[in-house]
Amino acid sequence: MITPADTPKTVKLNILRQDTPDSQPYWQNFEVPCSESSNVTSLLRSISANPVTAQGTKVAPPAYEASCLEEVCGSCTMVINGRVRQACSTLIRKIQAQNPGEPITIEPMTKFPVIRDLVVDRSRMFENLKRIKAWIPIDGTFNLGPGPKITPEEQEIMYPLSRCMTCGSCLEACPQFTRDNAFVGAQIFSIARYYNMHPNGQKDKDARMEVLMGDGGITDCGNAQNCVKVCPKDIPLTESIGVIGRAATVYSIKKFFGK
Template sequence: MSRTLEVKVLRQADPHSGSHWETFDVAYEAGMNVTTVMQRIAANPVTADHRDTTPVAYDACCLEEVCGACTMVINDRVRQACSALVDTLLADGAGVIEVRPMTKFPVIRDLVVDRSPMFQSLKRVKAWVRVDGYYDLGSGPRVTRQEQEEAYPLSRCMSCGCCVEACPQFNDHSAFIGPATISQAVLFNSHPTGKVDRDDRLAVLSGVGGIVDCGNSQNCVKVCPKDIPLTDSIAKAGRDTTTYKIRQWFGR
């Protein structure tokens, strides 16, 4: 006998409408994830009480948890729909699969939210290496294995938004720039060439919405799907902004 999953989705027609729950019955398949659930709903957009509806709008791209697109809140935890396996959700004791959009970004439709503020913040902290140009000027700076091993985990940030979703300080009333961006600033400040812009980045992190707004709840590091040591980055940024401010004090 085929099993059926009860799936609840918080739907919203557009940025200006209110939201409401819709429930779907979806046939269970071995190994399925929440993205597959959305695909099955799209192919048969009928609610559990037999009303015709529209397919759920959702983001999905790589389905391997490297692009960050399909981030949403599933059974009260922010995560990627692609790596949210139904079997795991059921084993965690959930009778129902409950899906809603992230709450820290404006909803476009259903589960699609506008995360462009994350990319804007990357501009503010100059999250790039300012090279002289793209002609061949020989190899890059020598980097030790240890330095690479410190940089690589930070460089895996896919701007998915999990950390800011879980962060109590990142909200409508605060200008907090968020853990992901702080960590990127730390990454580029540690690069032999990237550090020429170090003080510009530290100026941003020292300003409004910068490092002092972190409430140290440490939620970010718990939800990061890539296990990025975000709290280490924040601690490092804290120390660096302090020395930066002292240097500013002495006019250098």
């Protein structure tokens, strides 16, 4: 069990930095004060307030993203001690307990283009959400009345799927998802499953299935199952991949018979 007494007074951070999207990355080391409640984001904030390396050199503050600070927005996702996770919910005392006294390594995600330091361009995920029409179509400027009912059984399945925060952890861990291919990844399959289940979202199901069966779609999944191990929201991603795989088969048969 980790106790407050296990919290080190200072902690060493090795941060992989990159000044521009095209420049070479380089490591910089920092040593910063740490408290029982410190997390990676709070230490990055301390460094920004006093950006001096462990060797005493004043440098530019490391760039990083953070918004909600409670593992809801996904913007602070980065690779910490070799594992993709959210900086705001990564407690220092927990990761130091695994490697006492060792520096903590902090790197940007590798599957998305680096903009600067720990900030990456995750727009590929958002573009893919647009491609699968990840929304509920509601048209008109008048009152449409109550929406269709969703049963408690359907809610049980849909609620966990709705927790996706587009953090990209599942894609970072996936060997099939690379910077130069078109694979959409587990997140998109799971979100598509959600909208295919929704009574209004079903209106766009065929268009969604066309994307999921096209280039970079469901047939490119190699079933490595890394995605489900790193998802911070415990979303049943491999189950969603199975559901979309079966939906693709049904859709193909339907299309073959012109229905």
